[in-house]
Amino acid sequence: MQQHEFDVFSEMLQAVAEYCGKPLSPGVIAIYWQGLKDLDLPAVRHALNAHVQNPDTGQFMPKIADIRRMLGGTTQDSALRGWAKVDKAVRHIGPYASVAFDDALIHRVLHDMGGWVGLASKTEDEWPFVAKEFENRYRGYAMRNERPEYPPVLTGIAEADNVRRGLHSEPPRLIGDAAKAEAVMQGGTSRPLIGFATAGAAALEAAQPLRVIDVRSAA
Structure with missing residues (x-):
């Protein structure tokens, strides 16, 4: 992801956090950004969408490792x-x-x-x-x-x-x-x-x- 995509990434992540009932602070969002910014924004969006639809773990806020694991072969x-x-x-x-x-x-x-x-x-x-x-x-x-x-x-x-x-x-x-x-x-x-x-x-x-x-x- 490029720096100009940070705001879109932040909004996307906060939407998932709100859905999971776990609001994120700016500091935590920055940690997610640092851990995921090497990935494509569409790939991250795909992983988040896949996570919330997972019947076993979709109710929990995914961590960086969870998102990267979801991407698998990305x-x-x-x-x-x-x-x-x-x-x-x-x-x-x-x-x-x-x-x-x-x-x-x-x-x-x-x-x-x-x-x-x-x-x-x-x-x-x-x-x-x-x-x-x-x-x-x-x-x-x-x-x-x-x-x-x-x-x-x-x-x-x-x-x-x-x-x-x-x-x-x-x-x-x-x-x-x-x-x-x-x-x-x-x-x-x-x-x-x-x-x-x-x-x-x-x-x-x-x-x-x-x-x-x-x-x-x-x-």
């Missing part, structure tokens, strides 16, 4: 949704344009995997293994309830080259919900992340031996 679902966005963007946009997704974890995971250009250099034979690596890395962050630092934009070949030449670059392509993608960009950091070069440098290095997926035949 981290996998989120990872698969994230990969679907990535796969479509690679095939329809390609490595030249810079991109910003509506999910900050996508940015961090792709950065950890070598960046946007490095991803697009993979062959179709490698693609299933790339998808599995993405899913495992994404779920690892989500299940640990981590909100890691991430680059605000995944740099493409054109922007990396323009930065090197001191030229103007086009704005990044926004993938998914445009408003959320803008929020992801605002929440990113331009500091180099541990163990990797800056996005621009990584893209230029990766661009030299580039083997780009044929997005025309894959579309």
Whole structure:
């Protein structure tokens, strides 16, 4: 969830608390937020709805652990949704344009995997293994309830080259919900992340031996 979704989350949680006869203080709501903010808001809403309909436990206010337990495979679902966005963007946009997704974890995971250009250099034979690596890395962050630092934009070949030449670059392509993608960009950091070069440098290095997926035949 993003910070701007806190009020909706709070109203939703208080409605369930009122239904269960257990009003929540602002401090307790903040604890719920910290414990669940790595999840998607629709997923949390689904878990709460499922809980109140449970004939065995629906009369009790769910704790954070209960909500996460109700979600079960939600981290996998989120990872698969994230990969679907990535796969479509690679095939329809390609490595030249810079991109910003509506999910900050996508940015961090792709950065950890070598960046946007490095991803697009993979062959179709490698693609299933790339998808599995993405899913495992994404779920690892989500299940640990981590909100890691991430680059605000995944740099493409054109922007990396323009930065090197001191030229103007086009704005990044926004993938998914445009408003959320803008929020992801605002929440990113331009500091180099541990163990990797800056996005621009990584893209230029990766661009030299580039083997780009044929997005025309894959579309």
